[in-house]
Amino acid sequence: MRGTLIGTDYLYQGDDVKILEMNTNSAIISKGVQYLELTPLFQRIDDGIITEFHFIYSEAMTIGRDNGSTTFLDALQQKCDDLGITFEKHEVSSDAVTIPNVEDSNTKFVLRQAYDASAIVDSLYCNDKMEFLDLMSGSDDIPESYYSSSDGFFGNTIDLNTDIGALEPNGIVKSRYPAYDVEVYPSIKRYGSESDLTNNINNLESEDYIIQEFLTDSKNFIDGRSVVMRSFDIIFGGELEIIPLGGYRMSSNVPMSFSTNAFEDDGITFDSLSRTKYITKALAEKQKIPYHIDLESDILMSDGTIGNVSTIQLGDTIISTLFELISGSEHTGEPNDDYNEHYGSITMTTDTLSTTGSELQSIVSQSMNTMFVKATFSDNTFMVDSPTSEVYIKTSGSAESTQFEFVNKLLVGDSIVYYNSGSNAITSKEITNLEMVWQEDVTIYNLDFEPYDYFLVDSKQGDGTFGIMHNACTYCGQPWAPCGSYWCDNNCGYAGCTGGGFGGK
Amino acid sequence: MRQNRTKEVISTEIHSLPTDDKSKLDTIFANVIEKIKEKHLS
Numbered sequence: 001m002r003g004t005l006i007g008t009d010y011l012y013q014g015d016d017v018k019i020l021e022m023n024t025n026s027a028i029i030s031k032g033v034q035y036l037e038l039t040p041l042f043q044r045i046d047d048g049i050i051t052e053f054h055f056i057y058s059e060a061m062t063i064g065r066d067n068g069s070t071t072f073l074d075a076l077q078q079k080c081d082d083l084g085i086t087f088e089k090h091e092v093s094s095d096a097v098t099i100p101n102v103e104d105s106n107t108k109f110v111l112r113q114a115y116d117a118s119a120i121v122d123s124l125y126c127n128d129k130m131e132f133l134d135l136m137s138g139s140d141d142i143p144e145s146y147y148s149s150s151d152g153f154f155g156n157t158i159d160l161n162t163d164i165g166a167l168e169p170n171g172i173v174k175s176r177y178p179a180y181d182v183e184v185y186p187s188i189k190r191y192g193s194e195s196d197l198t199n200n201i202n203n204l205e206s207e208d209y210i211i212q213e214f215l216t217d218s219k220n221f222i223d224g225r226s227v228v229m230r231s232f233d234i235i236f237g238g239e240l241e242i243i244p245l246g247g248y249r250m251s252s253n254v255p256m257s258f259s260t261n262a263f264e265d266d267g268i269t270f271d272s273l274s275r276t277k278y279i280t281k282a283l284a285e286k287q288k289i290p291y292h293i294d295l296e297s298d299i300l301m302s303d304g305t306i307g308n309v310s311t312i313q314l315g316d317t318i319i320s321t322l323f324e325l326i327s328g329s330e331h332t333g334e335p336n337d338d339y340n341e342h343y344g345s346i347t348m349t350t351d352t353l354s355t356t357g358s359e360l361q362s363i364v365s366q367s368m369n370t371m372f373v374k375a376t377f378s379d380n381t382f383m384v385d386s387p388t389s390e391v392y393i394k395t396s397g398s399a400e401s402t403q404f405e406f407v408n409k410l411l412v413g414d415s416i417v418y419y420n421s422g423s424n425a426i427t428s429k430e431i432t433n434l435e436m437v438w439q440e441d442v443t444i445y446n447l448d449f450e451p452y453d454y455f456l457v458d459s460k461q462g463d464g465t466f467g468i469m470h471n472a473c474t475y476c477g478q479p480w481a482p483c484g485s486y487w488c489d490n491n492c493g494y495a496g497c498t499g500g501g502f503g504g505k
Numbered sequence: 506m507r508q509n510r511t512k513e514v515i516s517t518e519i520h521s522l523p524t525d526d527k528s529k530l531d532t533i534f535a536n537v538i539e540k541i542k543e544k545h546l547s
Contacts, residue, residue, distance in 0.1 A: 010530055120545055
């Protein structure tokens, strides 16, 4: 028996609920798994006949969005283990449009959480919003919409609502297909009049865009953030029977109070920051590159000079620190399977510290408007860095413990560990506040230094200190570290991963 | 031991579905599937 997991997004409009879209490669956020109800699924398949559960899943959707979390996959496996059903995983890449062939039989349940272009639900109603709107035309279950295409789709049910605040949205432009510029779409609008709407219709980027009413009901906000309802259902069998799994509400990353809504020059399009407050996609989904530093980052070069990230060249050599860690060190020479750890101590760092050269092997950049993290220190200085940068810290509440950590996961009380290029000393500075800061037109970079992954970024404190940053490992070709560690090292044993320490290993 | 952290500075917040209206979502999804069946299975 085959089943397909479908994630569906909904918003309120008064007492009614409207369906926005549905997807077969819909991400399940690990924090939301607690709200899913798997019992109906396993009641259905625990019939004494099914002995094998095959789970076909998109790597990015299932375990890539949550820093490697496998909560949903683990929950399925645990249920199977409890029932004595064999659980087999079939992972497909995030951009796969087909799935591996798993032969069906009465003894198997094959669940798919991945896109399959050969399936009608996927290719028509998940992949193509006009097909979906056409399917649902005449129904009160969808928002008022405008769409028109040369392949025969047309609808216009928008009854423009201008009886709302001048800074509140009343329209949204979406791409017909999943591949679109996430820096622009969905584009949120405040049409002041019918003519604004008409002008926008006449000036859509192409016929591959639709306009819908924006559903601004107060029930679409929780704790000052916009939320979308996402439910999960499994359809299975020839008659498309439904097994509802429940769902959760997912908020935007940014509260509405973060800024006052503002517009682009056209006077109807919400600017990038205002738009972000209404978007519930995870921050990482905007980023095409997984790890980065920004244009402000100055790096300590091997000759003791400071090189800016914008001018550093392939083959340039930088200074890399060497020090032992308690677990996960690439410099101990000892294979270590515990790549999620990567922790140490201040004493060990200081006692084993030395420096060496490491060469720039690759550099990738991307310009974007995005949210960064501002960390303020006890002396009122601060650093602003990207949430996915990885820095060496002394952990909150400890005088000794150190680890590499994502900037987005820093805590008040953590201390950034610095290397002083003049004295070779290790110092640290405690974080007293953490907050989001918006960055316009910031250029972010993904750098890969080899053979040693640590590089030193000027703290800009004027005292010769440098933060210790870590490469991301992408030697398996995946940006989300399927081995479970963004700082895996040269002994990583994950299948397909050649390790972050030595390129081409 | 490494401190494993779940709290994030920039983060999506997750809430349960509204209990009273969960059935509305189920009904709409069933309507969609019914339309797909009408179009492709009948």
